[in-house]
Amino acid sequence: MNLFKILKNNNKDKVGLFILGAQKCGTTSLHYYLSQHPLFLGSQPKETDFFSYDRYYEKGVDFYHKFFDLNLKQKRLLKFDSSTEYLYIPYCAERIKKYNPNSKFIIIKRDPVKRAISAYKMYKALSQGELWSEAYFNRIKMHSSEFESKMLKLLVRKPFPEFADLIREEVSLTSTSNNEFIYEPSLIARGNYEHQKKRFLHYFPKENIFEIDFERYAENTIEVLNEVLGFLDIKQDFFDESYDLSIQLKSRESFFLDTDEYISFRHLFNENYRNNENDS
Numbered sequence: 001m002n003l004f005k006i007l008k009n010n011n012k013d014k015v016g017l018f019i020l021g022a023q024k025c026g027t028t029s030l031h032y033y034l035s036q037h038p039l040f041l042g043s044q045p046k047e048t049d050f051f052s053y054d055r056y057y058e059k060g061v062d063f064y065h066k067f068f069d070l071n072l073k074q075k076r077l078l079k080f081d082s083s084t085e086y087l088y089i090p091y092c093a094e095r096i097k098k099y100n101p102n103s104k105f106i107i108i109k110r111d112p113v114k115r116a117i118s119a120y121k122m123y124k125a126l127s128q129g130e131l132w133s134e135a136y137f138n139r140i141k142m143h144s145s146e147f148e149s150k151m152l153k154l155l156v157r158k159p160f161p162e163f164a165d166l167i168r169e170e171v172s173l174t175s176t177s178n179n180e181f182i183y184e185p186s187l188i189a190r191g192n193y194e195h196q197k198k199r200f201l202h203y204f205p206k207e208n209i210f211e212i213d214f215e216r217y218a219e220n221t222i223e224v225l226n227e228v229l230g231f232l233d234i235k236q237d238f239f240d241e242s243y244d245l246s247i248q249l250k251s252r253e254s255f256f257l258d259t260d261e262y263i264s265f266r267h268l269f270n271e272n273y274r275n276n277e278n279d280s
């Protein structure tokens with residue numbers, strides 16, 4: 001039985017699709033594009049963080065479903081949530097399994113070094129006040145006090161650390177840990193997609209997970225969007241040029257790294273991921 005028959009018969013009031021991330025991999029654009037489709041109902045805001053923030057999760061499912069209430073008048077079939085924390089935070093997969101065991105997932109994977117550079121630029125812009133907002137500050141505070149302290153300390157560091165300095169700091173701290181360690185603000189660990197995906201494969205069959213390559217998504221957006229529809233057994237209302245696809249995806253973030261630097265960082269990232277698997 002495909003996802004849509006399951007939703008119609010049993011779980012039509014539940015969220016059935018989760019765009020897991022990864023962070024800085026195009027989830028914002030994907031959420032926006034899918035929200036235009038007549039069969040999809042995206043959460044407002046895009047990232048509910050219900051399954052990742054204990055303070056939200058403890059409020060229960062009725063609280064969660066309020067993120068979709070603004071669109072109740074729209075007769076749409078599939079509700080979806082695009083919270084990038086779900087891929088990174090270890091306990092989210094189990095929580096989603098308990099909520100809806102028929103859930104399906106999308107993971108967008110990007111070159112880990114380029115993803116890290118994009119994240120670094122975001123943190124630096126936040127530190128300089130270019131992206132700062134009360135909403136972002138409130139999101140930080142929803143995390144544990146340890147996470148909040150680390151993130152806020154980073155954002156007020158003067159001068160802001162260089163990319164290589166933050167990489168060295170993360171390698172130093174994570175290399176001393178042999179358990180499921182959540183490091184923030186992460187430049188390396190959030191790019192370990194295979195390790196994170198395994199958590200979901202523990203609870204869901206592999207056919208419930210659809211993976212997207214960021215570079216291909218950036219270059220062939222409509223084609224990839226229609227592949228998403230195929231993954232969900234949707235055989236109508238295909239994406240075409242009539243949709244607003246104006247959100248620009250930046251597929252080349254590493255302009256300030258020369259080839260040798262890039263290769264060096266990529267080797268370091270891969271070594272870190274191998275060590276992570278050996279310790280788990």
